[in-house]
Amino acid sequence: MPAATNRQLAVRLAVGRALGRARDLDDVYSAALDTLAECLDISRASVLLFDPDAVMRFKAWRNLSSEYRAAVQGHSPWTPDSVDAEPLLVPDVTREPSLAGYLPTFAREHIAAMAFIPLVSLGRVIGKFMLYYAEPHLFDDEEVQLAGVIAAAVAFAVERGRAREGSRRSDSGSGFEPNASSFGPWEWAGPSGARVANADGLPSGTLRQVRQCDIESDPDCLTILGIDGRLLYVNPAGVAALGAQDAHTLLNRRWVDFWQDKDREVVEQAIARAKDGAIGRFQRPARTLAGVMKWWDVAVMPIVDGGGAVTQLKTVARDVSAQSHAEAFQAGQHQVLEMIATGAPLPQVLTLLAHVIEDQCEGLLCQALLLDVDGTHVRVGAAPSLPEDFSARFEGQPVGVRVGSCGTVMQSGRSVIVTDIRTDAQWAVLRDAVVAVGLRACWATPIFSSKKKVLGSFAMFSVSSRGPSCEELRLIETAADLAGAAIDHHQSQEALRQSEERNHAILRAIPDLMFVFSDDGVYLDFHAKDPAELLFPPEVFLGKKMRDVMPPPLADLFSQAFERALTSNEPERMEYSLDLSHERRFFDACIVRCDNDKLLSIVRDITDRKRAELDAAAQRQELAHLNRVLILAEQSGALAHELSQPLAAILANAQAARHMLDRDPLDLEELRETLDDVIKSDKRAGMVIHRLRELLKKSSAVLQPLDLNEVTREVLDLTHSDLLLRRMPITTELAPGIPPVLGDRVQLQQVILNLVINACDAMSTVDPSERELRLTTVADDECVQIAISDRGVGIPDGAFDSVFDPFVTHRADGLGLGLAISRSIVVAHRGRIQAENNADRGATFRCFLPLATGAADAVPAGPRL
């Protein structure tokens, strides 16, 4: 997750910046609290440290009452001996039994959740951060990790700061300012030019002044120079600081010679200023007699005689190596982090890191090794100060206990200190190469990812056989931590790059069209594997609103889908068709929200699939039709009966008419009557054939909003003569202004027709005077109901459902198909149909059809049943 490593880098930089400004420990604590507030948005926090008495005490805090601090002072889940301390998270203080005793205190302070983040240095707990929350808080991995990053940096700074303050404890002030007693016009009584040290090691003439300012016990390196610049006196602290056996080895040497040639000019300027009666100041590094490079903050002051003439010079030099080291280290760390953040190549980052660490440790050489992605081999990350062919020996070595400290470290995930490479078994394989370049000791520590996975090792080589100092160990740990951040970032960048490459590959492979829209439907971007697949060239749609490019009804559908996708953040799918110049093509669009306020529409041409579906639908339709034909074939006897009756009447009437024609005189009245009956029977046969034809007709359903009252009237018009013929009196109660339903006109006509015929059939045996066919429509919020009531024989008990089964009929005639078809049509319209007996007489069939709004719009067009 690159965003996570970026955030981690930002936090590292922020804490680095804040600590870089710190002048003392209090500043370090403030920096810690500032960074917590800035990076983790934690406004209530504290820093506690173990004091030498092993009691954890508040050192700094934000927004905590003194009562609270007093109440919890000294509480700590860890002791100074705790190792491998991990953050303790308390999402809800009321559920943490170990804190039960503090609940009233927490309640008064409005603390509902807290985190204990240990400050660890060299594996030991030195203190902790406390993070406080007013509400129960679910900690996520990232914030704990970031708090850990801040804790590591702060622990390091605290340890350094403590070390520095310890060395300064004897100082009078926190900054180095020559105090009043050590400079200014000195009173000088004795003879000038005295060069011979007396028993105290002081030039005799200066004894009084020396006593005055207590230079013997001054912790700084203090010297007296003759006017010619040669050393007349060095105090004991100075002898020690310069690494000399005793003062005599130093006396009479030119002071300027202690400094590097390139700094000579600065040194001589300071001397010149002192000779002029002023104070010369400079900060420069110089080697001690033991060869150790140290940074010195130096003041050169005049010693004057009674007449005001400068007769000797006094120098006060303070070893500020630690301080300048710390500053250089902060700056170096910052530089490394910035390099990581700007995406510099990993070897460059590791090289800079090695230099930064080497600058901190005189005489030590750094080597960063990486664990190969295969997890079993060593790769050289950076070793800028070691010979190239030396590093080459490490490249590709298998990870293991015999491959130097680093191989062991990578395998075990633990730090390894080898004080003498010549004898240690861990160096069995690479010993010769290492010893040949003069290295004797190697201290290595694992580089971990933020998820505690071993990424490599960071090692320091020493030319002498020894173990590391605490300071050196802390530096290695910090270096490993930084290297981990660098490798993490590099890997996540690499993963991002690969993922982008993958995405590009996927994009290239995807046959679909993709469009990016703004939230108000403007085409922002597109992807098409083959631009020829675009309906319009890009310049026609890019930057335009969809409404200006697509047919308005389709643009409307899209804008509704966009709205839903933006609100729900769920993918929206829609199918649509477009009539192109020579054909209709079908598309499927999947719309998802992206970049928060944009929409990605992935469009696939599904014409082929759609055609296959339509073919399948046609096949189903064919089957439904075939089914009807089969049913009719089965029922051919009944159909034949229905037809044979009028045909028999017609034939008999026609033959009777022929007989009548043979008569003399012709009975015209009788003939007319006969022919009328022929016509009547023929019509009856025609009606049967018409119904048959309707049943056998093939056509597709067309869904449209329909006024059910209108459909009902059409049916009644159609059946008017039949109903008259059958003497079925009709009553209608059609509710005015009912909302439309979505349906196929012919199908719904068929339903009503079936129910009307069914009702009439039910009443065929009822005396015409008692018959009543009643059609009623009524609407509610969800559906329109049409009810068809008869005063016929009713439905036998328990047959209210089976009455809709195909081929079930409770009447002597009829096919038993009408109600079955009616039900399948109503169900296909997402409605339902039910039958019931009336309280007094006959039955009522009710159809409920959903209104043509909302979900009903999605009723798929299907084959007409």
Place this chain on the structure above:
Amino acid sequence: MADAGPLSFAVVDDDEAVRTALRRLLRAMGHEVSVFASAEEYEAIAVEADCLIVDVRLPGLNGFELRERLRTRGSLIPIVFITGDGGPSPSDATAHAGTPTIAKPFSEGDLIAAITQAVASAANVS
């Protein structure tokens, strides 16, 4: 048959159009015709007739049942079955046995042949 002089017929058919047409045809041929909408109606009135023309499928008593009742009572009246179901089916073979059956729509010739056959077989029995 045409030479047999005027005969009297009873026609039983629930379909009004059919029985009206048959009555018209037989009368035009010079015969006496009484029509009934059901077997029950025919039995109630119990007219004397030379031949009974009856629809097999009737509401209430059907044609076969009517024939059974008549024969049980000892009536030897010649009977012709008419049917809208397309002639005798194998399962009806015994039911139809001995009784001429014609399928609707039938011609005048078919009807006369059936009546002739019915009258002849009744005469044989007697």
